[in-house]
Amino acid sequence: MRTTVDGNGGAASIAYRCNEICCIYPITPSSPMAEQADEWSSHGQANVWGTVPAVMEMQSEAGAAGALHGALQGGALATTFTSSQGLLLMIPNMYKIAGELTSMVLHVAARSLAAQGLSIFGDHSDVMAVRQTGFALLCSASVQEAHDLALVAQAATLRTRVPFAHFFDGFRTSHELNTIELLTDDDLRAMIPEELVRAHRARGLTPERPFMRGTAQNPDVYFQARETVNPFYARVPGVVQDAMAELGERTGRHYGLVDYRGHPEAERVLVVMGSGGETVRETVAFLQAQGERVGVAQLRLYRPFPAEALAQALPASVRQVAVLDRTKEPGSLGEPLFLDVLAALTESHADGQRELMPSVIGGRYGLSSKEFTPGMVAGVFEELGRKRPKRRFTIGINDDVSATSLSYDASLDIEPAETVRAVFFGLGSDGTVGANKNTIKILGSEESLHAQGYFVYDSKKSGSQTVSHLRFGPEPISAPYLISQASFVGCHHLGLLERAEVLERAAPGATLLLNCRHAPDRVWDTLARPVQEQILAKQIKLYVIDAGKIARDAGLAGRTNTVLQTCFFAISGVLEPEEAIERIKTSIAKTYGKRGAEVVERNQTAVDRSVQDLHLVEIPEQVTAERELEPPVPAHAPEFVRTVTAAMMVGRGDELPVSALPVDGTYPTGTTQYEKRNISELVAAWDSELCIQCGNCSFVCPHSVIRSRQYNQSNLDGAPDGFRSAPLNAPGLPDTSYTLQVYVEDCTGCGLCVEACPVSAPGDQARKAINLEGIEPLLPAERERIAFFEQLPANDRSRVDFGTVRGTQFLDPLFEFSGACEGCGETPYLKLVSQLFGDRLTIANATGCSSIYGGNLPTTPWTTDADGHGPAWSNSLFEDNAEFGLGLRLAADSHTELARRRLSELRELVGGELVDEILGAPQLRESELRAQRDRLGELERRLDECDQAVVADLRSVVDHLLRRSVWIVGGDGWAYDIGSGGLDHVLASGHNVNVLVLDTEIYSNTGGQMSKATPLGAVAKFASAGKTMPTKDLALQAISYANVYVARVAMGADPQQTLTAFREAEAYDGPSLLIAYSHCIGQGIEMRHGLDQQYKAVASGHWPLIRYDPMVRAANGNPFLLDSPRPRILLSDYRKEELRFRALTKRDPAEAERLGELAQQSVRQRWEIYEEMATRRAADFPADARRDQ
Amino acid sequence: MMDLSTTYMGLELHNPLVASASPLSHTVDGVRRLVDAGVGAVVLHSLFEEQLREGAELDARLADAGTESFAESLSYFPEVAEEDYGPRRHLMLVERAAAAVDVPVIASLNGVTPEGWTDHARAMQDAGAAAIELNIYYLPGDPSVTGRDVEQRYVDVLQRVKDAVTVPVAVKLGPYFSSTGEIALRLDEAGADALVLFNRFLQPDIDTETLAVVPGLALSRPVDALLPRTWIALLRGRVRSALAATTGVEDPVDVAKYLLAGADVVMTASALLRHGPEHATVLLDGLSAWMTRKGFQSVEELRGMLSVPLDADASAYERTGYVTTLRAANVRAYSAW
Known part of the structure; x- marks a missing residue:
């Protein structure tokens, strides 16, 4: 059956249908495999033998591997899915599983490892780090292969007893949509005879036939025992080849352990593994057609290394071989695949099987999803043709430090003319990617067409830009690289035309579809000079549409995806326009049908209107504009920012040479200030007359765009027009003025400030002292006002009242303009830490949202004060953050x-x-x-x-003579799950660290998976049917140590308590734990009402505010303080506002009711415990043994 | 104990007191309390298709928020959260309530789309509803809509639902028709098993302090019973449909009055909200006591005693004073504007 899926979907489909148990843990880019398995399982979908596989989310990949090992030893067919650091955490069990000759397949979306920096993108660093474990490694190069070879691996592991890691390139294959043929259940059953399953089962532990496995062995036998497995490994290549042949017979799709393509008497050959092999293969065909004697050996089986197959695959004529590794092993003689190939050929030559020993060189390509293109392939072939090619090289970068890099012709285009190539530039929020995925589904289902889609996202979580690369053609599409010569370019926001490489990706004569408000006869004049130049130079046909208007008129509330998708079909020529429109309408009816006939009608109206309102723009023969593009960063930015950071910002990071980058991952802080993103049309605006100067808006602002200064009136001399100021509303400070300045270009328009503002205009409830207004009339004057504001004297920290929310607004935030989601519930807490302690702050940050908006290049939000002091920040890993932070403390103490x-x-x-x-x-x-x-x-x-x-x-x-503040920051995924053991140990250490848990009650960064903080009854990924375990009480756990300062806070419920707790925690000379309720987009809430939900969380007793202060105990007081009043609303009143809870009510109301009642009961029970604790005598709490009482 | 049993749309009721749609019937426990207090049937709170759809749209939007923006979190919810499961929660209430009590449980529906009316009505029937009450809550905000169009809408909805279900179907009407009598006859002809008189529309109010428009919801008072009672008296015997009185029932006397005017059943929500579900017992005991005092043996005996006689001519109308009352009612109805 033909379908359009991505690599993850292709692999998961087989893994799920061939297994009984999936032990999983989310990690990008493998998470969708586990998520799909969970969805299928929750829908009761059975595997090919009628069993519904159980999906078990564990606390870490180490945990998943342990559970997997157990499941296998129990005789079950079990699998897991992982990537990168996750795979590393599985290594100990991989040795065990392999050592015990246990059949299983582990599916890996291969990804970079964290070294000088973390990267979520694809290469082979992770799989190369497990090549020594005893797992067979089987590599898929495309979406179809990820599906087919998943089955080959499953068949081979049961036949050989050797466990398999089946891997494919993260993102490039795991996330590429492509048209493939699905294997049927019959195919699966045919390839996996049930007797093999039963044999596997029979090897499981059972008291009926007891034995032991996992003994401790001594020098006398360990060595020999280790050698017992050799025959099993020797059989693997043959068995895999047989399985491939069987698959080929059933499907017509033939694979080899090593597939050679190219000239039968080739002289120059590349050896490669993974999706890059597709690119090489296509390029070889292209070069061969031009008469070159070139070839490629594409490896599928990597371990056990198929030396014989490789030697046989390479023609005897080969004189030069270049081996391409998608990994780096610093200090080695060469990368692993290179060394293997070299050894195999050398032995083959030494044995006399190969007369001519080719010269073999090795190079690195494609690390962290770096593009690997036909031009690069041709570049490597060219190098091979030189007299003295570089023995070790890199391709795809400019290594001006070690001179490893090869030059290449980036413009080489080998794609067939009949392939339609389209690129779309949109924003994450506008539905562009969703519409394109839909387009691929529509076209992929056409019998005569093949479709491919790949999507590139930027590094921010708000206002992010997306680029969709779509190919359609009559032949299967093997082009795992981005489109550089698009015949159709969709630019869904006018602003992007100037910010991104939109026109660079357009081929000469391409069609450009521009969505903008301007009328067709006005558009040209609004374009900047370089844009006009490119349009003329490339003879681009320009179409415009005001998609926003059409969407609004049709009642689609600004969702422009349907409109723009229609325009693509109308002018791209992929299908006959009329037929295409019909297909869109059918698809709309299918997609939106469940939301009612009216929604369908609105979308279909938009389709018709789109066709009518699409206009071809008449382009003058000459450039008429004088306006140049604005520089990405201001001229006063530091040099590194102007040269390196700015290049990354405008999408030219690929062009940076090695010498431009720091050698050890050390980057300057405070760079977001130079990136004015202007992502919101609505921004906060201050009403100085209504304002009571309470500071609430500034306190809650997630993006630090609301700043306050108090200053002597005389400083207002020379203020620009419209600079707002009011007399300071505080006694004892005459002649003092107050200004609340909004950094409008950094504002995301989230509206939390408006919600937090306590005052309203008389007669107009909706008007507050801070409101959202259009940014357009405010610029550029507001830039001048900000500049004036910044030169006002800084507030004197020693005169600020740190004890009040009102006071803190006068402390400069040293965390600003992060790329977190609009209205993020985490960042206000980090900003507060930076305001209170920023100039002497060291932060250990667990991997997760906070490490991404806090540390993802190009620009980062942690910054410095006027004296150059500020937070020093580092991210070690996800699992070890508490330990990492403790290390920082130990170093500081020492x-x-x-x-x-x-x-x-x-x-x-x-x-x-x-x-x-x-x-x-x-x-x-x-x-x-x-x-x-x-x-x-x-x-x-x-x-x-x-x-x-x-x-x-x-x-x-x-x-170090200034007291240093060490903070350990992370989310609940870290604190409750993967880092739980380390956190527990660090809290028990007695050392002075401050732990801040930004608790969103789910894994936010990886897309909403359940953690142990996820509440009972909430729907999350891996808890599709509602979570059936209550949350663990992390606070009580910590309190049980007696010498840990503990607080549970919720800024939206009681900002003053939050402030008090943060200050007490920091002042406490011992471990502190702050658990901060952080509303999150992943909870399914209106983000603007995030603070309101925090209030309700507390009011309902879901999130009681507490503090446990060992210092109070030391002074003979009750250290347990219950800071919030008794629950005064029902838990359901809080829960009904959030999709995570509503989702279960809609789907299974009886279960929702049952879990809701249990949750309400547990709220009551916990409250009783807390009340009892709050009324105990001091002596009833254990004393801190570190102190004299 | 006085025999108060009666029938309503063919359903056997212990007594003619019916709890009409209100927050009291939001839960099975609430329904049970009403039945324990003695009501003869319960109309569940209405299912509003519009709300359902708005909820589904909101949830779809929330599930969609932040998706396809950042490579690590291309979505935030499992697919199940995005799907629209329809009114499962409401249907669960229908099913559970019907199973929990031994009196008829009537489901109430406020639809918008043709499929909404029929699909939901059928689902309610399947869930165990003894009858469906159509709460055609329709205020034509568009001044160009004609009265005839409005009436036709009522008739169409009724016919559609009648075609879709086999259980009896009641229509709850508002009083604002040019000719209430004629629409009643048309609905009767279209197959209505009962007419419920009258619906009370929630009209927005103005808060002079906050200078804001606020939702207006006032519980009904006995004086509000005059208009429906008049119409019941007029329609008694002139329509085949059963007649249910609703609005303005505060004490047993009000129940008696409605029955005398010709109501088959008397519905109340305001009094039960005001005094608690147990007030149903007070109403029923009071009705029994009054019947005993007046020597009535059964509800049948007194029902419609004071309705407008079928053979009444214009002068008879005058004599009964109903027309006068009607005029007065009209004055009240319009004075709000």
């Missing part, structure tokens, strides 16, 4: 101790009084910290005058 010792030793030299003051200084209040900074300034001055050799050691650690 160096503080060293600094104090060295300072004491230099007492005579620098002055006893100053030394005593520094060593004895209290450092809790801001004024005390300020005084210490001043003393350290004085110390620096005195050290300057000393013999530097004597003071050098002190200088290297002197900054």
Whole structure:
């Protein structure tokens, strides 16, 4: 059966139908495999033997591997899906599973490993790190293969008992949509005889036939025992080849362990594995047609290495071989595939099987989904043809440091003319990708057409840009690289035409569809000069449509996807326009049918209107514009930002040479300030007359775009027109003015500020002291006002009231303009940490949303104050963040101790009084910290005058004399699941770390999977039928240690309690745990009402606000403080606002009711426990053993 | 104990007191309390197709929010969360309520689309509803819509639902027709098993303090019973459909009055909301006591005693004073404008 799926879908379809158990853990880009398995399982879909596979989400990949090992030893057919760090965490069990000759297939969407930086994109670093485990490695190069070879792997593992890792390129294959033929259940049953399944089952543990497996072995036998498996591995290549042949017989699709394509007497050959092989194959065909004697050996089986098959595959005529590795092994003689191929050919030659020993060179390509194109392939062939080709090389980058890179012709285009190539530039929020996926489905179902789609997203979670690459043609499409010569370019936002490489991807004579408000006869004049130049130079046909208007008129609330999809069909010529329109309408009826006839009608009206309102623009013969494109960053930005960061921002990061990049992953902070994204048409605007200067709006702003300053009136001299100011609303500060400045170009228009504003205009409830207004009339004047605002004197931190929400608005945020979702519930907490402690802050950040909006290039939000001090930030891994943070603390403690010792030793030299003051200084209040900074300034001055050799050691650690604040930040996926063990240990360590858990109650970053923080009854991925386990009480766990400061906070419910808790936690000399309710787009809420939901979470008792302060216990008080009043609304009143709960009510109301009642009961029970604790005597709590009581 | 049993649309009822659609019938427990207090039947709270659809659209939008924007989180919900499952929760209530009590449970429906009316009505029947009450809550906001069109809409909806289900179908009407009598006859002819008089429309109010338009919902008072009672008296015997009185039932006297005017059953929500479901017992005990005092043996005996006689001529109308009352009612009805 023909269908259009992505690689993940293709592989999961087989894995699910051939297994009984899936033990999984989400990780990009493999997550969709597990998610689909869970969906099928929740729908009761059976495998080919009638069993509905059980899907078990574990706390980590290490956990998944353990459960998998158990399931296999229990005799079940079990599988898992993973990538990257997840695969690394499975390594110990992989050795065990292989050592025990246990049949299974592990499906890997291959991805880079975190080294100098994390990358979610594809290469073979992860699979190469498991090549020694004893797993067979089978590689798929395309979506069809990911489907077919998943079955080959399943058949081969049961026949050989050797476990298989079946892998394909992350994103490039895992996320590429392509038209494939699906294998039927009969195919699966035919390839996997039931007796093999029963044999596998019979090897499971059973008390009826007891045995033991997993003994401890000694020097006498371990070695020999390790060698027992050799015959099993020796059989693998043959068995795999047989299985491939059987598949070929059934389907007509033939695969080999090593497939050779090209000239039968080729001289130059590339050896490659994965999707890159498709590109090489197509390029070889192209070059061969031009008379070149070239070829390619595409490996599918990598372990056990098919040396014989490889030797046989390569023609005897081959003189030069280049082996391409999609991984890097620093310090090695060469990358793994290269070494294997070299060894295999050398042995073959030595054995006399191959007369001519070719010269073999090895190179790296495509790391982290770096493009690998026909031009690069031709470049490698060209290098092979040289007299002395580089022995080790890279292709696809400019390595100006080690001179490894090969040059190539980027413009080489080998694609058949009949393939329609279309590229679409849109925003994540406008439905462009969804519409394109739909287009592929429509066209992919045409018997005469094949379709391919690949989607590129940018690094931000809000206002992100998407680029869709679509190909359609009469032949199967093997082009796993981006489209560079598009015959159709859709630009769905006028602004993108100037920001992105839209026209660069257009082929000469291409059609450009531009969505904009301008009339056809006005459009040309609005385009910048370089844009006009390119349109003329490439003789582009320009069509315009006002899709927004059509969508609005049709009642589609700005969803332009249907309109623009129609336009594509109307002018691209892929199908006859009339037929295409009919197909769109049918598809609309299918997609929207369940939402009612009216919705269908609205969309279908939009389709008709689109055709009518699409206009071809008459283009003058010459450029008429004078306007140039605006530079991506301002001229005053630091050099690194202007050269490196800016290149990444405008999509030219690929062009950066190796020398431009830091050698060790160290990047400057504070770069988001240079990226004015202007993503929202509506932005916050201050009404100075209504404002009571409470600071709420600034406190809750997730993007730090609302800033306050108080300053002497005299500073207003020279203020630009329209600069807003009001007398400071505070006693004792006469002649002082107040300004609340909105950074409009950074505002996302989320509206949290408006919701948080406590005042309304008389007679107009809806008008607040801060409102959302159109940005257009505000610019460019607002830029001048911001510039003026920034030169106002900074607020004096030592005079700010840190104890009140109102006071904190005068503390500059050192976390600003992140790419988090509009209205993010996490970032206000991080901003608060940065405001309170930013200038002496070190952050260990677990992988997750906060590490992405906090640390994803090109620009990052952590920044510095006017003195250049600010948060130092690092991300280690997902699973080890607490330990990582503890390490930072230990280093700081050690160096503080060293600094104090060295300072004491230099007492005579620098002055006893100053030394005593520094060593004895209290450092809790801001004024005390300020005084210490001043003393350290004085110390620096005195050290300057000393013999530097004597003071050098002190200088290297002197900054530790200011109390350092170490924060460990992560989400609930980290704190409750994967990092739970480490967090528990660190909390039990007694060391002074501050742990902030940004609790969204799901894995937000990977797309909404269940965590142990997910509430009872909530629907999430892996809990499609509603979660049936209550949340673990992380706070009580920590409280049980007695010496951990613990608080549960919710800014939207009680900002003052949040502030108090953060300050107490930081001041506490011991471990602190702050669990912060963070509303999230993944909860299915109106983000603008996020704070309201926080309020309801607390009011219903779902999220009781508590603090546990060991210092109070030390002073003989009850350390457990219940900060929120008794639940005063029903849990259901809170839950009904969120899709995660409503989803179950809609689907299974009886179960929703049952779980809802249990959840309500558990709220009551927990509240009773808390109330009891809040009324205990101090002595009823354990004492902190670290202190004298 | 007085025998209060009666029939309504062919359904056997212990007594003529019916709990009409209200928040009290939001839960099975609520329905049980009403039945425990003695009501003869329960009309469940209405299923509003429009709300259902708006909810589905909102959920689809929320499930869609943030998707296809960032490579790691191309969606946030399993597909099940995006799907529209229709009114399963409401149907569960119908099913459970019907199973929980031994009196007829009548489902109430407010549709929008033709399929909405028929599909939901059929699903309600399948879930165990003893009858369907069509809550055709329609206020033509468009001033160009003619009265005839409005009436036709009622008739069409009724016919469609009658074709779709086998259980009895009642139509709940508003009082704002040019000729209430004629529409009643038309609905009767179109097969209505009962006419429920009258629906009360929720009309927005104005808050002079906040200067905002606010939802207006006032519980009915006995004085509001005058108009429906008049129409019941007029329609008694002139339509085949059963007649259900609703609005303005506060104490047993009000029940008695409706029965005397010719109602088959008397519905109440406001009094039960005001005093609690147990107030049904007060109404029924009071009705029994009054019947005992007046020497009535059965509801049948007194029903319609004071309806407009079938052979009444114009002067008879005058004599009964109903027309006068009608005029007064009209004045009240329009004075709101």
